[in-house]
Amino acid sequence: MRFAPTGEQLELGRTAERLLADHARGNPLPPPWDAIPRTLDSELWASLAELGLLGLGVPEQLGGSGGGVADLCVLAERVGSALPTVPFTATATVAAVLAEHADSPGARAALARVLDGSTVAVPAWETFPSDMVPGRRAGSLTFNDTAVDGVLAAVPFGLDAQLVLAFADEGNGPARPFLVEFAEPATARTSVEALDVTEPMASLRLTGAPAEPLPPLGAHTVARVLTVLAAELIGTGRRALEGAVEYAGMRRQFGRPIGSFQAIKHVLADRSVQLDAAWMLVQAAAHAVDGERADAEVAARTALAAAADALEAVTADALQTHGGIGFTWEHTSHVLLRRARARRSLLGSPAHRLDALADRLIGSGRLS
Known part of the structure; x- marks a missing residue:
């Protein structure tokens, strides 16, 4: 099956690239050593909201911009490549959950605030079920x-979040999702060091923070979240590969570009094929989610496993291609590798991802 982008998706990609390129000109990557961001880029966040991009994939009747997960993945891939200091994928996760439960007045009102950018909403990943995180x-x-x-x-x-999606324990039962409002003095915030310099972290102590319980997440929403995460990983991998290919064409040894040596060009070609294959799986998963197919969650977990493996491989090989310069703070290669390692910490090892996929395959009877 082929997944040719539509005209609307091509224009969406070009619009996102222009916006993110304009932002990047004034916000170098990596950031200065003594000025690592601790909060989001409010100007870019406002621009994303003004263009309706925070509502992409959310039905228009719920206040969103419409479109499907396939469209959302186009944007997530561009954001993953640019790595601006904004919680795009995190907010898309919360928006997906709020849209699923939009029959609740509280969730519907929160969704409106999230989509217009007036409320920063992020997931507390560390509380999510272990089969996701x-x-x-x-x-x-x-x-x-x-x-x-x-x-x-x-x-x-x-430090920016006003609304958090988290799972809290209730007696001996399974953890339940909640929308938690952050307000003083119920919330104490402390900035913490993060491996990924494009995604600032904070520790939060909650004391009687207002919370609204939600029903369990549906398989469709889980598939949506995992697919968008996978698309973001592909974007980061593509940027790492493009940088390595460009450097291999410029750097010369023994009178020749190092990209002409088999030890380098074959590795980069392999990583290109690996990324393309993973992107096709992401597209397949997005179409499965948009089509509300029964195999959507299996497709999403397959795409995530492939995208995460590709990102780890390509960022490591890209850094090696650059040699010693890739390790310096001023170079982008180490930033992309740090993002890959941070996402590995979040999403688990390849073995964990494959175990989760196998559980879904066995549970669906597709292996019987």
Whole structure:
């Protein structure tokens, strides 16, 4: 099956590239050593909201911009390449959950604030079920009537967030999703060091923070979240590969570009094929989600496993292609590798991702 982009998707990609390129001219990557961002880029965030890009993939009747997950993945791939200091994929995750539960007045009102950019909403990944995010910190939050208590160790853009999607424990039952409002004095925030310099983190201590319980996440929403995450990874991988290919064509040894040596050109060709194959799986997953097919979650987990593996391989090989210069702070290669390592910490090892995929395949009967 072929997934040729539509005219609207091509224009969406060009619009996103122009916007992100304009932003990048005044915001170098990597940032200065003594000026690593601790908060989001409010100007770019406002631009994304003004263009309706925060509502991409959310139905128009819910206040979004319409479009499907395939369209959202086009934008996520561009954001993953540019790596601006904004919580785009994180906010898309929260928006997907709010849209699923839009019959709740509280969720509907929160969704409107998220889409117009007036409320920064992010997930507390560390509380998510272990089949989505490994190493869940069980018991980090507890729910009591209409409020939650506990400590979140590392929340992306935690200094900016006003709304957080988290899972809290209720007695002996499974953890339940909640929308948690951050307000003083119920929330104490502390910036923490992050491996990924494009995604600032904060530790949050919650004491009676207002919270609204939500129903369990549906398989369709889980598939949507994982697919968009995978698209973002592809974008980061493409930037790493493009930088390595450009450098291999310029850097000369023994009177020849190093890209002419088999030890380099074959590796970069392999990584290109790997990224293309992973992107096709992302597109397949996006169409499965948009079509509300029964195999959407399996397709999403397959795409995520392939995209994460490709990102790890290409960022490591890109850094090696650049040699010693790739390790210096002023070069982009190490930033992309750090993003890959941070996403590995979030999404788990290849073995974990394949185990989660196998569980879904066996549960769906596709291996029987």
